Amino acid sequence: MTSQLATKESTKTLLLESGIEIMLEKGYNNTGIMEVLKRTGVPKGSFYHYFESKEDFGLKIIDHFAEGHKEKLDKTLGDRSLSPLSRLKGFCRLAVSNFQSLNCRKGCLIGNLSQEMSDQSEVFRKRLLEIQGESHRRFADCIREGQQRGEISKKYNGDDLAELFLSVWSGAFVRAKTAKTIEPLHAVERLLFEHILVP
Amino acid sequence: MTSQLATKESTKTLLLESGIEIMLEKGYNNTGIMEVLKRTGVPKGSFYHYFESKEDFGLKIIDHFAEGHKEKLDKTLGDRSLSPLSRLKGFCRLAVSNFQSLNCRKGCLIGNLSQEMSDQSEVFRKRLLEIQGESHRRFADCIREGQQRGEISKKYNGDDLAELFLSVWSGAFVRAKTAKTIEPLHAVERLLFEHILVP
DNA sequence: TAACAGATTAGACCAGTCGTCTAGGGTATG
DNA sequence: CATACCCTAGACGACTGGTCTAATCTGTTA
Numbered sequence: 001m002t003s004q005l006a007t008k009e010s011t012k013t014l015l016l017e018s019g020i021e022i023m024l025e026k027g028y029n030n031t032g033i034m035e036v037l038k039r040t041g042v043p044k045g046s047f048y049h050y051f052e053s054k055e056d057f058g059l060k061i062i063d064h065f066a067e068g069h070k071e072k073l074d075k076t077l078g079d080r081s082l083s084p085l086s087r088l089k090g091f092c093r094l095a096v097s098n099f100q101s102l103n104c105r106k107g108c109l110i111g112n113l114s115q116e117m118s119d120q121s122e123v124f125r126k127r128l129l130e131i132q133g134e135s136h137r138r139f140a141d142c143i144r145e146g147q148q149r150g151e152i153s154k155k156y157n158g159d160d161l162a163e164l165f166l167s168v169w170s171g172a173f174v175r176a177k178t179a180k181t182i183e184p185l186h187a188v189e190r191l192l193f194e195h196i197l198v199p
Numbered sequence: 200m201t202s203q204l205a206t207k208e209s210t211k212t213l214l215l216e217s218g219i220e221i222m223l224e225k226g227y228n229n230t231g232i233m234e235v236l237k238r239t240g241v242p243k244g245s246f247y248h249y250f251e252s253k254e255d256f257g258l259k260i261i262d263h264f265a266e267g268h269k270e271k272l273d274k275t276l277g278d279r280s281l282s283p284l285s286r287l288k289g290f291c292r293l294a295v296s297n298f299q300s301l302n303c304r305k306g307c308l309i310g311n312l313s314q315e316m317s318d319q320s321e322v323f324r325k326r327l328l329e330i331q332g333e334s335h336r337r338f339a340d341c342i343r344e345g346q347q348r349g350e351i352s353k354k355y356n357g358d359d360l361a362e363l364f365l366s367v368w369s370g371a372f373v374r375a376k377t378a379k380t381i382e383p384l385h386a387v388e389r390l391l392f393e394h395i396l397v398p
Numbered sequence: 399t400a401a402c403a404g405a406t407t408a409g410a411c412c413a414g415t416c417g418t419c420t421a422g423g424g425t426a427t428g
Numbered sequence: 429c430a431t432a433c434c435c436t437a438g439a440c441g442a443c444t445g446g447t448c449t450a451a452t453c454t455g456t457t458a
Contacts, residue, residue, distance in 0.1 A: 011406090025318045030228040032445060045407045048447070105318045111373060115314045118376040119224045119304045129377050155394060163374070163386040168363060171370030174310060175362070177317040178328050187362040195355060196395055210435090231415060244437050247417070 012050045014040050016064045019057060024106035027116050028058050028124075058113075059127060065109045066131045073135070077142045084146030088139075088165075089193060096185050099173070104180045110135075111170040136162050146197075153199040161197075168192070211249045213239050215263045218256060223305040226315045227257050227323075257312075258326060264308045265330045272334070276341045283345030287338075287364075288392060295384050298372070303379045309334075310369040335361050345396075352398040360396075367391070 018040045022031045033054060037044055051057040076091040099107065106112075110131050117124040140162035146152035152161075168188050175184035217239045221230045232253060236243055250256040275290040298306065305311075309330050316323040339361035345351035351360075367387050374383035 114377045160386040167370030168367040171366030178313045187359040
């Protein structure tokens with residue numbers, strides 16, 4: 001029974017992670033179940049054993065990705081051994097180097113799906129919004145802490161600044177995906193860390 | 200002959216404009232030719248008379264949208280009767296009010312398709328990149344002019360600032376689409392015009 | 399060992415899409 | 429009237445994607 005559960009979980013996880021890979025490049029609408037199945041070698045019938053529908057699969061993928069994303073935030077923004085500003089920098093460096101090692105493809109699933117699905121599905125929109133909100137909160141906390149320490153300029157409202165940070169970041173990723181270079185990310189990093197955030 | 204041309208052009212334009220409407224909400228992959236045809240009442244056979252393929256249609260849609268976009272830029276950023284900073288503000292106000300009147304849907308086709316198609320089609324990517332570049336150039340020009348006049352802070356590099364402006368703006372639209380409120384746009388506007396841009 | 403239950407697989411099935419094709423209708427010109 | 433060309437009509441084939449049902453496999457229990 002334990003082995004069954006283990007198998008079940010690993011097949012399911014396999015499908016989810018493979019799905020994340022494909023959806024990162026092709027979006028929700030354009031990724032077909034068959035492609036996920038071919039890549040993993042899982043038979044078609046199994047898919048609908050583990051997931052109710054493509055929509056269910058998509059939502060589970062979002063949750064699975066969000067978990068991984070949360071861990072990344074923990075490792076960067078949550079690292080109390082660094083100053084708040086350094087944590088923000090660390091987050092950016094990690095994101096840029098991941099993106100670069102992927103040949104300027106994919107980007108962030110939450111951002112991609114938010115753009116694609118917000119007008120198409122209320123279920124997706126709401127789930128995505130929750131995750132965005134959680135991210136925003138964590139960035140805002142980090143920024144406010146930096147402001148208290150005098151490391152980040154106090155002239156801005158912390159929530160607004162977090163909003164700007166996230167917006168500029170996700171926008172720059174789209175630019176970078178299109179240009180297939182990390183230069184837009186660097187431009188934005190320079191402005192943020194050399195001028196805007198500093199007091 | 201003139202009337203034929205007129206008819207031809209109007210049917211073609213009708214298809215393009217209807218296509219823009221649908222693609223703005225559903226993206227490229229998820230909009231079917233049939234839906235465009237149904238909405239316009241144009242018969243299917245005509246579609247392939249005017250366009251070679253769906254891809255051709257998509258690219259023509261991008262061009263058509265880009266023309267309209269250029270006109271919007273002319274009216275806002277190109278209005279020499281206003282100061283550069285006022286032009287930037289005017290652009291933002293117009294964009295926000297359009298977006299609001301559309302119930303926080305759709306956004307900008309170039310941004311949307313850039314996100315969706317950059318990893319999927321080189322043809323699309325290149326065309327989209329050109330248009331982004333053109334936008335960037337126009338914003339950078341306006342910003343530099345503002346800097347020369349002492350209206351915009353000189354401590355930033357003009358190109359970088361244009362990059363930030365466009366990134367933050369498109370990113371905030373995604374946030375706003377997901378949250379279905381214009382608040383993210385306002386937050387970003389406040390920071391931009393009350394703190395970052397001003398000397 | 400035999401029966402059973404639940405997990406998993408196989409693939410038939412239907413709906414919908416894209417893109418093509420041929421036949422026909424409209425319209426202006428010689 | 430004839431002719432040439434633009435446009436329309438919609439059937440059609442090929443294919444894909446998502447769903448569903450029936451069969452199989454596996455492990456447990458009597």
